[in-house]
Amino acid sequence: MLGALGAAALGGGLQAAPTQTPNVVLIFCDDLGYGDLGPYGSKIPTPNIDRLAQDGIRFTNMCSADPVCSPSRAALLTGRYPTRIGVPRVLFPQDKDGLNLNEITLANVLKDRGYRTACVGKWHLGRPVEYLPTSRGFDQYFGIPYSNDMTPRVLMKDTQVIENPAKLDSLTARYTQAATEFIRASKGSPFFLYMPHTFPHIPLAASARFRGKSPQGLYGDVIEEIDWSVGEVLKTLREAGVERDTLVMLSSDNGPWYQGSPGRLRGRKGSTYEGGVREPFLARWPGRIPRGKTTRALASLMDVFPTVTKVAGGKLPAAPLDGVDMWPLLTGSETPIERPPLLYFNAWDLQCARWKNWKLHVSRHNAAAYSPGPPGGIHNFHLTRPELYDLANDPDESYDVAAERPEVVAQIQQQIAKMIPTFPEPVQKAYADSKARPSSETMPAGAWPR
DSSP: OOHHHHHHHHTTOTTSOOOSOOEEEEEEESSOOTTSSGGGTOSSOOHHHHHHHHTSEEEEEEEOSOSSHHHHHHHHHHSSOGGGTTOSSOOOTTOSOOSOTTOOOHHHHHHHTTOEEEEESOOOSOOSGGGSGGGTTOSEEEEOSSOTTSSSOOEEETTEEEESSOOSTTHHHHHHHHHHHHHHHTTTSOEEEEEEOOTTSSSOOOOTTTTTOOTTHHHHHHHHHHHHHHHHHHHHHHHTTOGGGEEEEEEESSOOSSSSOOTTOSOOTTOOSHHHHEEEEEEEOTTTSOTTEEEOSOEEGGGHHHHHHHHTTOOOOSSOOSSOOOHHHHTTOOSOOOOOOEEEEETTEEEEEEETTEEEEEEEESSOTTSOOOTTOOOEEEEEEEEEEETTTOTTOOOOOTTTOHHHHHHHHHHHHHHGGGSOHHHHHHHHHHHTSBOOTTOOTTOOOO
16 A cells, blocks of 8 residues: 555655555443553563564553543543543543534545544543444444443444443443454555544453463453453454554553553542553554654553544644644654643643642642542642642652742743633633632642642
8 A cells, every 4th residue: 555655655764754644443441551561561461462562652641631531541542631622531431522522533535535534442531322333423333332331322323223232341342343354344445543442441251262271360350351452453463464554553542540550650540640641552554654663752542643634644623733743753752842831631620730740730630530539529729839840850750849940830830821722611711710710838748729
């Protein structure tokens, strides 16, 4: 598929921008921890994912746009903050809305380029038919349209329910079969396979082939089956003769929930500490992306949209993007990409900002994620003493260095002040409300307001 033009570009080295339309495979796990895969230090065997890392590039500072499911997926597929596009929180089966209908998804862009498109797995961007994948740029859909702990737990093919409740123990195997069949059927045409796995979101389940296999219990069984699935997808690309024509990416929506490992990072799913938002990210494209590389430069999952759009020769939407083209990082560059701070929200409430290797916490809720609120209700408190962390030397956000680096605090605060007015009114109001609700001056750094 690269053809003579692509081959000529390779002669100039791996930095050359692609000139053809690659196939795109995006494998996206659910609640996978930063430390849950072999390339990131896990003890769970993941040989196929290890090989993907060896054959491509590993990111160590890839961040989700949000620490929970629906918002992070909305941002991934649009390149825009979830608070801009109608998905500030997790969606439920009974919700009547979803990702704003005027938003353009990556599938829309690639379909306009002549790609065959399929979504296999968890969708979670709206249950009504007009919000389902087949209405958002995907030719076909197979999967559970939201989290597997929600009721009713239905399995869908396109817009029809084919199983209720969905059987979880065979789900990864069935997703894999659907994905590999799509690849084989798409030979000769560029294709986009978006494969958002249901697991390791709880309740966990694995097939008989994998259940009881891992010393790390059922969670380990689930990860090993996902690794098998990755291996089957890669094998199918090879057998179909399109391996060298395909950009493969693997990541997750947010940090681990009750099980799983965030590695050395502080926090878990639902938290805007790094453990809730920093994700494993691997990418492989033989001949285009160098083998065995690691980049420590900051990137966001919102960058996937503009990057893939560019390499596929697609047209960017008129709405401004928050993601940036990260192609230089995919070629192994360690040079940071200039960008505004990455903002992290809890629903509409701004919590913190990541700029280069600095993380500034500016406000915090008075209850941890998934914990009961206090008697007076859950509120967001403006930190009268913002907390600054040097993530290059303190990845677990243990040592507040705001007092030592006031100029960094001031610079990030100035950039936040410029960015907030560009967001919808609910964000601006929540920001103003939290500033009017200051935390105690005596509150210890890193503590919950109380």
